Amino acid sequence: MVGVLRRFAHLLTRPKVAAAAFWSVLARLPVYLMTLAIVLVVREQGGSYVQAGTVAAVYTLAMAVLGPWVGRQADRHGHRPVLLVTGLAFPLSMAAFIWWTEPGTPAQFVMAAVSGSLPPPANSSVRSLWARLPLDERARETAYLWESLLTELLIIGSPLLLAALMITGSASLGLTVITAVGGLAACGFALTPALAVVRPAGGGAVGLGPLCERGLLTLFALMAGYAVPIGLLTLAIPAFVDQHGERGHTGFVYACWGVGSAVGVLLLGNLGMGRPDHQRFPWLVLAYAVGLALPVLAFSEPTLGLALAVGGLPIALVAATELSLVRGLAEPHTLTEAFTWASTATVVGEAAGQQLGGLLVERAGARGVFAVAVAVALAVAVLCFAARGVLSRRTPSEVFSD
Missing domain, CATH: 1.20.1250.20 (MFS general substrate transporter like domains)
Known part of the structure; x- marks a missing residue:
């Protein structure tokens, strides 16, 4: 265990890596709680479980369908502009979904789909960054071990963070805060020195890529x-x-x-x-x-x-x-x-x-x-x-x- 922790520390304190790793963690806070949070928000608004589940499914479907296209834009145009645009647009679209739509209305389904298409591609961007950094194979394997560990920690910790915010407010307020933090962190990640020097190797994929x-x-x-x-x-x-x-x-x-x-x-x-x-x-x-x-x-x-x-x-x-x-x-x-x-x-x-x-x-x-x-x-x-x-x-x- 000590050896693995030492490898993580050595990797995450490298020049250009520390800032990117920090901001990428915060940028991914919303990723692993969105389905649960959307269900809680719709229920809090007075919607049924059927309505809540349908809205959550619309969000997830939009994310699954359009996520690869967003990733292609990052490959084609660079990570910085894509992260900046989505980092600003995602929390705004979620705020509109949370505060200006009601259960059972077409507007709520539309905003769920729009929000599902806009999450900053922090996961794929940082994993692409690990692939492009000049690391030896052992260090790169350590990076992907870190990614897997972080995923588990976020799966466990993100809902707990939402629960803590709900104690002091509501599911709507908690989700608004978390998406705002995630969006701002995506912008911070985009502005780190590591991403500033990453350039696509070509024009991006075409067709089925x-x-x-x-x-x-x-x-x-x-x-x-x-x-x-x-x-x-x-x-x-x-x-x-x-x-x-x-x-x-x-x-x-x-x-x-x-x-x-x-x-x-x-x-x-x-x-x-x-x-x-x-x-x-x-x-x-x-x-x-x-x-x-x-x-x-x-x-x-x-x-x-x-x-x-x-x-x-x-x-x-x-x-x-x-x-x-x-x-x-x-x-x-x-x-x-x-x-x-x-x-x-x-x-x-x-x-x-x-x-x-x-x-x-x-x-x-x-x-x-x-x-x-x-x-x-x-x-x-x-x-x-x-x-x-x-x-x-x-x-x-x-x-x-x-």
């Missing part, structure tokens, strides 16, 4: 499949807690999964670092599948929390390897769009898992959904082993000088 690359398309499909069990468990965990505990404890049990994943980075971050990504990836996905089998054995809230924490240890390591594979497979002038497509693939996979989980949980129960999640993950692991040759192709890295 990264989707024309066989290796990337294969990886995106595997990432979508890998995310299906995560979507399944978002339905199975609440169902299990309803049956074996108290509904109010669902959030705490679910958080154990993220905590386990974050701990996995610290404890296992050095695992297999010397092996090529395409060889390490299938084994990590297999470990993820085995970990998913533990919740099948749970019989109470505490045992489910423990099973999720232990079983979640490989999750962030899988995510870090996925990011490294995207960096190696994408052409330099399509990096940002490629990272955005990777996020989109994960969103699509989780959504499919949630839909399937909703259909299964009433018939098969939580334990049955856990078992289906294991079967899906094992199938994806087999496909990952079969795809090692396709995933082994590497493209030259683009770097900039200090």
Whole structure:
């Protein structure tokens, strides 16, 4: 654990990196709470759960559809102008959605779609930056480990921040503050020295862009499949807690999964670092599948929390390897769009898992959904082993000088 923390400290204190890392963390505060926050805001406005869920789905769909296009603009025109424009426009559009629309009105759906198309591409931009920095392979792997750890911390911490703001105000005020901070931080990230010297390698992608690359398309499909069990468990965990505990404890049990994943980075971050990504990836996905089998054995809230924490240890390591594979497979002038497509693939996979989980949980129960999640993950692991040759192709890295 100490060795991994030392690697993080060495990476994040490098010249040009510290400021970019700081602002990029703040810029991503809104990313992992938007669906929950939108539901809370619409309910606070007097809307039904059906209306709230529909509005949240419109936001997510707009983000998934238009996110890659925004990433392409960053590749084509540079990260700075795209981050500045979206950093200013996103909080303004969210303010209009929160304070000037009402549940069930066309204006609310329109503003949800507009807001979903405008989140600053901080995730894909910073991951593209890690790919372009003049780092050795170990330092670059450390960067993607950091990204995976940060994702878990934000998934756990962002809703807690929203809850803290709601104590002193409301969901509407809390979401307004968080999106404003995220937008301003995106502008701060855009103005850092690191991004000032990054230049696209070409004119950006055309046509289907990264989707024309066989290796990337294969990886995106595997990432979508890998995310299906995560979507399944978002339905199975609440169902299990309803049956074996108290509904109010669902959030705490679910958080154990993220905590386990974050701990996995610290404890296992050095695992297999010397092996090529395409060889390490299938084994990590297999470990993820085995970990998913533990919740099948749970019989109470505490045992489910423990099973999720232990079983979640490989999750962030899988995510870090996925990011490294995207960096190696994408052409330099399509990096940002490629990272955005990777996020989109994960969103699509989780959504499919949630839909399937909703259909299964009433018939098969939580334990049955856990078992289906294991079967899906094992199938994806087999496909990952079969795809090692396709995933082994590497493209030259683009770097900039200090």
